[in-house]
Amino acid sequence: MKTLALIGLCASLLVGTAQAAEIQVLSPPVVANAGLKTIADAFTRETGVTVTVRSLELLKIPQDTTAKPTDIVFVTPDLMDGLSKSGAVGARAPLGRVNIGLAVKAGAPHPDITTVPKLVTALKNYNGVVYSNPDPARGSLGALMIDRLLHRPEFADVHRVISSKGNGASGLINGEADSALQFESEILPHREIELVGALPEELGAFVNIDVAVAAKAPQTAEAQAFLRYVTSAKAAPLWQAGGLTPKR
Numbered sequence: 283m284k285t286l287a288l289i290g291l292c293a294s295l296l297v298g299t300a301q302a303a304e305i306q307v308l309s310p311p312v313v314a315n316a317g318l319k320t321i322a323d324a325f326t327r328e329t330g331v332t333v334t335v336r337s338l339e340l341l342k343i344p345q346d347t348t349a350k351p352t353d354i355v356f357v358t359p360d361l362m363d364g365l366s367k368s369g370a371v372g373a374r375a376p377l378g379r380v381n382i383g384l385a386v387k388a389g390a391p392h393p394d395i396t397t398v399p400k401l402v403t404a405l406k407n408y409n410g411v412v413y414s415n416p417d418p419a420r421g422s423l424g425a426l427m428i429d430r431l432l433h434r435p436e437f438a439d440v441h442r443v444i445s446s447k448g449n450g451a452s453g454l455i456n457g458e459a460d461s462a463l464q465f466e467s468e469i470l471p472h473r474e475i476e477l478v479g480a481l482p483e484e485l486g487a488f489v490n491i492d493v494a495v496a497a498k499a500p501q502t503a504e505a506q507a508f509l510r511y512v513t514s515a516k517a518a519p520l521w522q523a524g525g526l527t528p529k530r
Contacts, residue, residue, distance in 0.1 A: 303331045305353040305499075309337055310357070311339070315465075315471055316521060320524070338421075340357060343419035348370055355495075376494065378491060378529045382463055382466070382480070385476065390473055390476070398484065401482060401485075405461065408428075410442070412454055413463045416428070463481075465525070491526070
């Protein structure tokens with residue numbers, strides 16, 4: 283009888299292991315750094331579903347969505363439109379917005395950047411403004427946006443520095459300049475630097491993010507549950523703390 287009971291217990295454990303689901307999430311750093319791991323861990327605790335996050339530069343995600351098994355995809359609405367038209371994604375929802383912000387070393391003064399003229403003045407007063415390499419081959423939408431912004435006529439006298447240490451936040455931490463422009467969600471995780479604030483809204487220095495279930499998701503039901511979870515009121519404070527303002 284003891285032997286039969288032991289066999290039954292082992293069988294139950296094997297069934298439980300076989301039924302434990304795992305979903306694969308494809309995310310750009312701007313989302314991955316905005317509290318995605320914290321939210322994914324909370325989802326796992328509540329559902330038992332493991333969440334594995336693969337991070338890739340935003341502009342490279344569309345071509346990679348179907349390259350490997352993927353359940354959930356985060357990209358901008360225009361890129362998501364393209365994925366929808368090609369049949370690569372199914373159910374989708376708006377997630378929220380991440381602003382490009384100005385960062386300085388921890389303890390440094392925080393200038394007023396609430397208007398474009400004040401921002402221009404602040405940036406001109408720095409020895410340098412470091413940001414990510416805008417080479418299109420890298421696939422960084424944020425770097426391209428910042429590079430275009432700093433090449434506008436009103437920013438002509440700003441000393442631009444392209445980071446050789448990674449993104450703008452890393453460049454600031456490593457002393458390549460005394461200020462940086464970077465997505466807020468990629469500034470906030472670093473204690474060595476501080477967020478001064480978002481750039482004025484009229485500059486359009488932000489990205490909106492959508493989330494979708496991949497059309498060929500290996501774990502469709504679990505992926506749909508995850509989509510509902512990340513767009514829920516419960517997840518909103520976690521996104522906000524990470525630098526992503528949830529869609530209301």
